[in-house]
Amino acid sequence: MENGDSILLQPIRHLTSVKDGENPKSNVERLSKTSRPLLPNSSAIIINLPDTPTTGSDRSPNVVQNFLSEINPKTQAFTWDNAFHNISYIISWYFFSTALSFYNKALVGKDKFDLDLPLFVSAMHTGSHFLITSILRSGRLSCIYKKPEGKSVSINSYFTRVVPCALAAALEICMANSSLMYITLSFYTMVKSSTPIWVLLFAFLFGLENPRFILVFIISIISIGVIMTVFGETAFNLTGFLLVLGAAICSGFRWSLTQMLLQQEESMNHPIATLYYISPVMFIAMVTLSLIFERPIREFGYSKHFKDLETITQTFGLMIIGGILAFCMTISEFALIKNTSTVTLSVAGISKEVVVIMLSVLIYQDQLTPLNILGLVVSIIGIAGYNYYKISKNSQDNKGRYQAVPSHKNESKD
Template identity: 45%
Template structure:
């Protein structure tokens, strides 16, 4: 049967597309009530929700070290945008809801990329998610914006840009499409937490560029927050690289256990015992590693690499 069944669309594509639209729609709507600074402070809590859903869906192994790094990073982001803010509960509720759906969105997206061949690469995922996102976003936008402002905005753009108006609208859309495709590709190869931390680095670059290009003033507290965030990002990268090196060493040991039984890292078996079953032992080790690590991400946009489940079994 088809890998894209109605049940899969309703239970996987639908929730993921709806969560993505609610993340974008509620976040943008909150800006009608709160300042951009307060928005950035609250939206930084999405890191905590990303971590929560990564644990819930078993996309990340819970560790106190990881929780401490995320908490430190969130604190640093708050310091980066610290200043006089006016609290409005309506806007606060909207942006916290957006942060919640942001965590859910990225966790569900990673599941789509890894566990079904129909959505096994970034472009096919975007293809199936786009209709749901359009319907939900359109349903949110009309009550908030209305049709009148939409047509007025198009007329204003047409008056300023003339025949270039379609290109003016398509250009940022193309940039957004490429950004989402690159985020999906990164998500396919690493983890949802890594993607979110890369997003925080984007915030650091944006704030730093704003202080240089637009001469935005940064207080000493903002600078401290910037340094704390960068230190937390560095700590996460160190932890991640260390873990990847350990996993690589284990994999190399499993692959060559039958070939080099006398090496110090090999503690069982002899050369005479293993030489006859060298190929079978190596294959069994790879299959065992695949079963133990569902989130082993080494695919290349839908191509099945050795050691990963075949697409026919992902259904």
């Protein structure tokens, strides 16, 4: 057999996927050099042999290139262009998510700008999201986003899937922003790191993950770390702690609903579409909560932030800036997941938490005790263990499967 030839592997139980409009028999028609006919009712794929001999591994000897190529598991060969885009996605998500954390603390913190309307601020954020996504979906900026044709969410799916997901997201954001009025940013970040616990628990409840001893062990490790963090906090505030803990629980519930939504609704597999559908519900829920608990209309009458037209314009301008930061963070987060993996996002999230805590100590002079630091380290170990488990599980699930190796570079991108 010569280099560049193709070999036929058969039989195969099933093919993983067939693209829309593609003839399943096209693989058969591509065969140019085979001596055996296809067996009846069997599937086949083609593996193109390389034009140059290999020595058991096709990885580059360059360690840096190997590392950068691992960032994108969907790309079979390393290219500097792909590496540059993946790193830019990580940097963008890092910047916007970190900036949003400090923005929220500076805006609603009692010792900072002291805008005592965290629920109303959150509502303004989601309102700006709806305006931005409506403009993008109108087709006026087709160079940025092109609306898919013939795809929309049914009324039944909207009320049974979209609305619960939006309400969970609204509760999470409102409680998270409200907690920053009572606790330090570092303590908020450490307690919010308990989110993987609730993600796993709701995944068990909804059948998205099978209960295993190793997962229960990982949950226990993260829980111990959070408990150590709480007992080590010198400026402990019960209200703030319960709010951020409730935000972590809602986050786990929300991400489980989001996973089911994205898996079952083809029309919502893009962040623009997702924000477009869930932001109106989130806006209504947040405004309602604000009217009940904050009474913003009364606040407008005597607050120093709404005393005249100039300050009102500045205050609402600050709110819109937060909405833009949140929007950019969501878009960069989706791009990071789409072009790399959720594991990459999780690892980046761990390092981001460490950076946020370090910056909050330097900027806001937050006090950390040895027990605080030890609890954070234990939680990070648990989160890292969960990421390692997911990597190993995904590797085992994909082992032994034949995958078609594209013969052209453009075919590697769906």
